[in-house]
Amino acid sequence: MEDHYKITSFCSIRDQTVYKDGEEYYTNTEAATVKDFAKGVYKHLALNYAKFYKMDDLCKLSFLASEVLSQGIEFPEDTALVLANHASSLDTDRKYQESITNREEYYPSPALFVYTLPNIVIGELSIRYQLKSEGVFFVSESFDADFILQYASILLETQKASQVICGWVDLDSHKYDVFLALISKTGNREANAAELNTIYSKL
Amino acid sequence: MAELQLELKEKIIEQLSLEDVEVSEIGDNDPLFGDGLGLDSIDALELIVMLEKDYGIKLKDPKEGKLIFESIGVMAAYIEKNRTK
Amino acid sequence: MNKGIAITGMGIISSIGNTVEENLNALQSETPGISRLEILKSRLHDSIMVGEIKKTNATLIEELGLPKINNFSRTAMVSAIAAKEALQDAGISDINQHTTGFISGTSVGGMDTTEKYYLEYQETAENHRYIEALHAGFTTECVTKYLGIKGYVSTISTACSSAANAIMLGARLIIAGKLDRVVVGGTDALSKFTINGFNTLMILSDEVCRPFDDNRKGLNLGEAAAYLVLESDALVAKEDKKVLGRVVGWANANDAYHQTASSSEGEGAYRAMNKALKVADLSPSQIEYINAHGTATSNNDLSEGTAMKRIFGTENMPVFSSTKAFTGHTLAAAGAVEAVYSVLGLQEQTVFPNLNFKTKMSEFDMKPQTEIVSKEMQTVLSNSFGFGGNCSTLIFSR
Numbered sequence: 230m231e232d233h234y235k236i237t238s239f240c241s242i243r244d245q246t247v248y249k250d251g252e253e254y255y256t257n258t259e260a261a262t263v264k265d266f267a268k269g270v271y272k273h274l275a276l277n278y279a280k281f282y283k284m285d286d287l288c289k290l291s292f293l294a295s296e297v298l299s300q301g302i303e304f305p306e307d308t309a310l311v312l313a314n315h316a317s318s319l320d321t322d323r324k325y326q327e328s329i330t331n332r333e334e335y336y337p338s339p340a341l342f343v344y345t346l347p348n349i350v351i352g353e354l355s356i357r358y359q360l361k362s363e364g365v366f367f368v369s370e371s372f373d374a375d376f377i378l379q380y381a382s383i384l385l386e387t388q389k390a391s392q393v394i395c396g397w398v399d400l401d402s403h404k405y406d407v408f409l410a411l412i413s414k415t416g417n418r419e420a421n422a423a424e425l426n427t428i429y430s431k432l
Numbered sequence: 433m434a435e436l437q438l439e440l441k442e443k444i445i446e447q448l449s450l451e452d453v454e455v456s457e458i459g460d461n462d463p464l465f466g467d468g469l470g471l472d473s474i475d476a477l478e479l480i481v482m483l484e485k486d487y488g489i490k491l492k493d494p495k496e497g498k499l500i501f502e503s504i505g506v507m508a509a510y511i512e513k514n515r516t517k
Numbered sequence: 518m519n520k521g522i523a524i525t526g527m528g529i530i531s532s533i534g535n536t537v538e539e540n541l542n543a544l545q546s547e548t549p550g551i552s553r554l555e556i557l558k559s560r561l562h563d564s565i566m567v568g569e570i571k572k573t574n575a576t577l578i579e580e581l582g583l584p585k586i587n588n589f590s591r592t593a594m595v596s597a598i599a600a601k602e603a604l605q606d607a608g609i610s611d612i613n614q615h616t617t618g619f620i621s622g623t624s625v626g627g628m629d630t631t632e633k634y635y636l637e638y639q640e641t642a643e644n645h646r647y648i649e650a651l652h653a654g655f656t657t658e659c660v661t662k663y664l665g666i667k668g669y670v671s672t673i674s675t676a677c678s679s680a681a682n683a684i685m686l687g688a689r690l691i692i693a694g695k696l697d698r699v700v701v702g703g704t705d706a707l708s709k710f711t712i713n714g715f716n717t718l719m720i721l722s723d724e725v726c727r728p729f730d731d732n733r734k735g736l737n738l739g740e741a742a743a744y745l746v747l748e749s750d751a752l753v754a755k756e757d758k759k760v761l762g763r764v765v766g767w768a769n770a771n772d773a774y775h776q777t778a779s780s781s782e783g784e785g786a787y788r789a790m791n792k793a794l795k796v797a798d799l800s801p802s803q804i805e806y807i808n809a810h811g812t813a814t815s816n817n818d819l820s821e822g823t824a825m826k827r828i829f830g831t832e833n834m835p836v837f838s839s840t841k842a843f844t845g846h847t848l849a850a851a852g853a854v855e856a857v858y859s860v861l862g863l864q865e866q867t868v869f870p871n872l873n874f875k876t877k878m879s880e881f882d883m884k885p886q887t888e889i890v891s892k893e894m895q896t897v898l899s900n901s902f903g904f905g906g907n908c909s910t911l912i913f914s915r
Binding site: 315361370 | 560624673675682714716718904905
């Protein structure tokens, strides 16, 4: 990445705690489920976005991280989304799988099936901020800062996007690891792999 | 009929995850889609599943749903007339 | 026009053939591959039509020479068959002689195999080896090992535009000088999971699908894998490679409208086509054929048609067709399947028809090409749109 691109802001959600730019922003260790925890963050952010409640847990956590990231920042329409994870949409896939294997009570839910693809996260964020730019979702072993930044830099340097929201949004049962970073021309941290790895693994 | 309408409102809030909506906020003749409760095409599909599961009514064409799900009132009248359970 | 990236090999397996040659023969003889389910068991057997590859998993295992105890899902096996053909077609025998990547798109991953043993996992340990096969990345890893690729490997999961996005990424990585060559495409096998899922969305047709027809009733699901070998010009010159065609334009845009439905103005599709034309440095009038996404759902064909109208205008609409009435909608593989058909069309100077079309859509005055026809063509455009608003366009030249 050319050195004029910076890590503008970042947000992580782990172990029932939300971190903004490395600082603890919200925590609720009492929440029994991911759903309850996410609702707590939503209320804390005082959001009014009814669609939130319809999302699956992976989309909810990703959406909340993007909301924290967006505080005080406008995402222009040509903001690209470059995301990856390990478990794909497995958490929701399992729930849907159960609903179709029930022979007596066969009533699979369309609202659930919609979330059996990981890139629906990109769809939800694009709808929320009206982003009409490029979006891509990779499934890989672990967070690969080099790879993600390589993709982001191609988009920025060929003027396909003016800024990129990139990160790792992983959820499997109750375990989750959500990390989003905004790469643009403003900020104090250099947008390089070493720096991205540092802020990803710091917490 | 009033009982069925109340039942439908509760079910819609539960099934369609309208967490911040209260039963009292849904009028019997309020439109459910568009400007009303803001339901979308996936919600309509969920309602079709609900018709089958809870009332034994099977719709083949999602377009039929558009007329039936106009409001709680219209929906309740349709269910009264066609329910098999 | 942008010089683009050379395509030096192609491989495909679909319901209309097990090789590129068989697929071409089926397209030329207008022989579709849509039938009832014969291999996969489903409660929806009598109510849907599908594009199924008529080979059992046992046959695929035998053809690939896999050990009896293996954890290849069907998705991985069809992927290996198509990727192997692409490498052979490109005349590559020593895969690691140059830095070679493998970028594969999939949406179901190993779901087909996992679901088969899902209920047995708790009772017997025998099939536990398939648990990890569910993971989309694992499907790609299986094939990478099978082909012996040691370079850059990556799995894209953006629903039905996955393979198109894999081709786009491959082209970019070669331009950026990160790779000398790359195998790009996608794979998806039929599974109960997707069949039931699309059924709950009520967008499956109980008849053969009719893209762009006013009376279309929905899509036919299909299964396939297809790959292209892309190589840098330096490598092509050095090894005096035969070039089958070139990828000259690519773009992706988001519709930002709904999780699964496309907007009525086709905004995402419009932007993808527009940006791909810019990358290719072409004007709309230079596009001589469009291989449309054309799934035959009420929503897609209207939205895509509207976007095409916005780009080209009804008067100057290029010849277009959807080949999904041949193969069904092969989901994550579709972009690569249709890339192969686009290149075959350029090679043969032939437009493959949009089967089953009878009546023009009431919303606009557009009719797809319904008979096979010879046509001089230099550049063709191919669309692939996925759930999540993910819209991709690729442009190919001779």
